[in-house]
Amino acid sequence: MHFSHIKIRNWKNFKSAEAALTERVFIIGANAAGKSNFLDAFRFLKDIARTGGGLQEAVNKERGGLSKIRCLAARAPNTDVEIEVSVADDSGRELYRYKLAISQQGKGARGGNGGGSVAILKKEEVHAGSNLVLERPNAADKDDPTLLQYTHLEQPTVNGPFRELVEFFQSIEYLHVVPQLIRSPESFQSTGGQDDYFGRGLIEKIQKKNLRTRDSFLRRINEALSKLLPHFEDLQIEKDEMGLPHLIVRYKHWRDKGARQNERQFSDGTLRFIGLFWALQDGNKPILLEEPELSLHSSVIAWLPEIIAKMQKKKDAGLRQVILSTHSFELLRSPTIGMAEVLLLVPGSEATEIKQASDFSEIKAMVDSGFSLAESAIPLTNPGDIEKMVTGIK
Numbered sequence: 263m264h265f266s267h268i269k270i271r272n273w274k275n276f277k278s279a280e281a282a283l284t285e286r287v288f289i290i291g292a293n294a295a296g297k298s299n300f301l302d303a304f305r306f307l308k309d310i311a312r313t314g315g316g317l318q319e320a321v322n323k324e325r326g327g328l329s330k331i332r333c334l335a336a337r338a339p340n341t342d343v344e345i346e347v348s349v350a351d352d353s354g355r356e357l358y359r360y361k362l363a364i365s366q367q368g369k370g371a372r373g374g375n376g377g378g379s380v381a382i383l384k385k386e387e388v389h390a391g392s393n394l395v396l397e398r399p400n401a402a403d404k405d406d407p408t409l410l411q412y413t414h415l416e417q418p419t420v421n422g423p424f425r426e427l428v429e430f431f432q433s434i435e436y437l438h439v440v441p442q443l444i445r446s447p448e449s450f451q452s453t454g455g456q457d458d459y460f461g462r463g464l465i466e467k468i469q470k471k472n473l474r475t476r477d478s479f480l481r482r483i484n485e486a487l488s489k490l491l492p493h494f495e496d497l498q499i500e501k502d503e504m505g506l507p508h509l510i511v512r513y514k515h516w517r518d519k520g521a522r523q524n525e526r527q528f529s530d531g532t533l534r535f536i537g538l539f540w541a542l543q544d545g546n547k548p549i550l551l552e553e554p555e556l557s558l559h560s561s562v563i564a565w566l567p568e569i570i571a572k573m574q575k576k577k578d579a580g581l582r583q584v585i586l587s588t589h590s591f592e593l594l595r596s597p598t599i600g601m602a603e604v605l606l607l608v609p610g611s612e613a614t615e616i617k618q619a620s621d622f623s624e625i626k627a628m629v630d631s632g633f634s635l636a637e638s639a640i641p642l643t644n645p646g647d648i649e650k651m652v653t654g655i656k
Contacts (some may be wrong), residue, residue, distance in 0.1 A: 263430055285584070366458050435550065436550040437554075535562070597634065623644065
């Protein structure tokens with residue numbers, strides 16, 4: 263299963279935007295165009311559906327209230343925040359379509375930090391194939407308006423007809439590895455049982471994987487690192503005298519047993535590569551990657567699209583969708599990337615539009631002439647007045 267289409271309205275940078283989604287999606291755009299906010303629309307669905315989450319948690323606790331989510335270009339009377347997604351099987355056949363529209367009542371509904379306010383469901387619909395299996399508000403909501411503070415995604419007693427969709431939303435992963443969190447997780451505040459988006463618990467996650475699978479994943483990482491790191495021999499996971507797991511790399515050395523380092527001595531690039539390579543193997547549901555090229559050498563970045571494609575094909579339960587944001591020219595140079603896989607976020611006078619690379623005649627003409635998507639599309643994301651900014655520095 264994968265997301266095949268998304269439509270968002272009054273969501274952060276986007277007043278009204280939609281996009282078809284492939285099994286690999288590369289999102290490009292200028293700084294502050296909305297790349298992270300686009301990915302956050304998928305995280306929002308996960309936050310609602312996950313155990314311990316829910317609509318109020320996702321809106322008010324995680325994002326500071328609807329006023330922080332609603333697009334600044336939204337105007338009355340159409341100020342509801344809306345997300346609509348389609349989910350398809352590997353053949354492209356639509357399995358589900360989910361639509362959610364919300365507003366806010368109480369303190370913070372039109373400003374402030376959302377304190378004391380509640381998110382109110384204005385519409386919730388689920389189509390399973392061609393059948394409408396949920397339409398809200400319904401009679402129960404009219405009898406008890408308090409129910410409109412909760413989606414059916416978060417209520418196991420009523421979401422049986424589309425439980426598969428709920429579990430799909432729950433399974434969405436987001437990864438933006440922060441190397442210092444891996445090196446010293448005890449120095450940072452715990453996420454309190456919420457999802458580990460930044461790699462804080464990566465080593466523990468590797469340790470807890472069943473031995474056969476863990477060894478298989480580590481073997482692939484070892485094969486990759488042996489091509490990238492000078493003097494590398496192997497990567498293993500070991501517990502110290504306190505029972506805490508560590509990543510251990512052994513390097514060829516004049517000593518017979520070689521030299522050993524743990525994660526505290528690894529470079530940022532090595533830690534980010536290990537985290538990325540592990541995540542691409544671990545699971546078969548959508549994964550959101552934010553600028554995976556950070557700290558990696560340009561020659562490694564150039565091969566990331568092919569690495570992703572190879573990892574996708576290793577999934578027994580179907581291709582795993584990868585949606586990533588990037589600024590990288592090297593990454594977009596890959597000849598394996600098709601125009602339908604690249605989304606450009608284009609800032610307008612008030613809000614950002616989403617366009618496929620294939621929507622631009624100039625990109626298509628350049629690609630047809632033998633230019634890469636990096637050469638054809640990246641220049642369209644450049645800030646317009648960067649030269650004036652530089653020359654204006656006194």
